[in-house]
Amino acid sequence: MFRHGPEEKALRSSRVTAAQLQEVGRGSDTRAGRVATGFPSNETGSESRETYGLAAGHVHCATSLGLEEFFRAALEQPECRHTMLKERKGGSPRRRGRLLPKDVSNNKMFMVGGWTRDDPSCRVEQFCPEYNEWRAAARMVNGRGKVAVASLDGRIYAAGGADHVRCYSSVERYDPETDSWSTDVAPLSSPRSGVSLVAMDGYLYAIGGHDGITAMNTVERYDPQMNTWSKQRAMLSRRSGAAAAVLGGHLYVMGGNDGEVALDSVERYSPADGTWSKCAHMLSPREDAGCAVYLGRIYVAGGKDELNLKLCGAERFDPDAARWTPVKRMRSKRDDTSLVVFNGALMAVGGSDGVTTLKTIEAYCHETNEWRHFGSMKRKHPGGRVAALCRNDAGVM
Known part of the structure; x- marks a missing residue:
């Protein structure tokens, strides 16, 4: 199970929604600058609530704890889990049990x-x-x-x-x-x-x-x-x-x-x-x-x-x-x-x-x-x- 503590609280406070996961799961077009993926930690490694743009700034996730934690936390939310599994149709990449946005890992x-x-x-x-x-x-x-x-x-x-x-x-x-x-x-x-x-x-x-x-x-x-x-x-x-x-x-x-x-x-x-x-x-x-x-x-x-x-x-x-x-x-x-x-x-x-x-x-x-x-x-x-x-x-x- 996903660990409990301050990181989990920070993730839950990010309001990860099914709509957000659906947008992220559609993949990325870097030439058009559509989807920004990757949620960097700050230099000290401590939790912070930074805002990063997704889909050219139209979708946001207030988390900086990393892709793995983000998607694991999302899986605990029923509506997000349903969206993620739905978006996997066609084969979103899965590596060592990690569920990632379609095409991002490629x-x-x-x-x-x-x-x-x-x-x-x-x-x-x-x-x-x-x-x-x-x-x-x-x-x-x-x-x-x-x-x-x-x-x-x-x-x-x-x-x-x-x-x-x-x-x-x-x-x-x-x-x-x-x-x-x-x-x-x-x-x-x-x-x-x-x-x-x-x-x-x-x-x-x-x-x-x-x-x-x-x-x-x-x-x-x-x-x-x-x-x-x-x-x-x-x-x-x-x-x-x-x-x-x-x-x-x-x-x-x-x-x-x-x-x-x-x-x-x-x-x-x-x-x-x-x-x-x-x-x-x-x-x-x-x-x-x-x-x-x-x-x-x-x-x-x-x-x-x-x-x-x-x-x-x-x-x-x-x-x-x-x-x-x-x-x-x-x-x-x-x-x-x-x-x-x-x-x-x-x-x-x-x-x-x-x-x-x-x-x-x-x-x-x-x-x-x-x-x-x-x-x-x-x-x-x-x-x-x-x-x-x-x-x-x-x-x-």
Whole structure:
């Protein structure tokens, strides 16, 4: 039986209803930002009653005790148990007796590459929601610092990067079904460290970077069917360590370093006519910042400025208003961090505060405009990058 005590009281006070469980049980669409799952504990591990949004903020559960406790408590309520069993029709995942929302346990978040103490790392760590823990995944074939990662068609691509001597042009691909990396992907046309990699319209775009001599403005596109890279129109500015995101049929590239100084400029690529145009500048110059699209806005957080100072500030871009607005600062300074939308939540993963490499993760609540502690990875991954693999409604990655 579920344990009794203060945690149970906190759970019962959360008013878990059948309607809430039905909404959660329908699964998640992280690209639309629909359902946020995962109920993080606070940093001290004590009970707290925080409010987290479900279904883009329309359904709430005032608990932070974890998925397992949440669903066990719900099972003790007859109306919720009936809803959960009903929603299991079609096969919601069950792991070691744990009943979880449909499809949530199939989503995975991966931290890829970076540096060890002395050398580029080939380590990969994955977050498994069904066990609420990070586990080791298959290592890359090559260690890669300053690597770029992106997911496409249910696989993760790792492109470019560097060691202490040279930059890489090679690309690797991870298959979650076999938990293995392959190197049969065509290489970039030139070596790049600090390159940006994004998926758009079934292609991968490799943007900017540094070739070991200078920052680059070149762009190339990967066709997975043909296994070829083709050059696209070059950017207006040279950018290494830039943030990149796809929104509204356009590719946005923000900040980075032009070889001399961190940038606050932004440009947008239109694949329809192959042209770049200038956009509103960010509020702060940033390079090596985290970037993600969340609820129809582009969020950029962390990085370092033109004085090489590590940043905890964040901002977001509204494409309708064509302007940037400030977001509540993160709890920690995070240079070289990754922003990722995972199970409907916007998370800042890892990075460096200027003193140490961080294992911690923060989650952003758009309703309260606050960042909250969301746990930690098992290892530090300086210079590593995060990608998520999420199943769609058809059960396909």
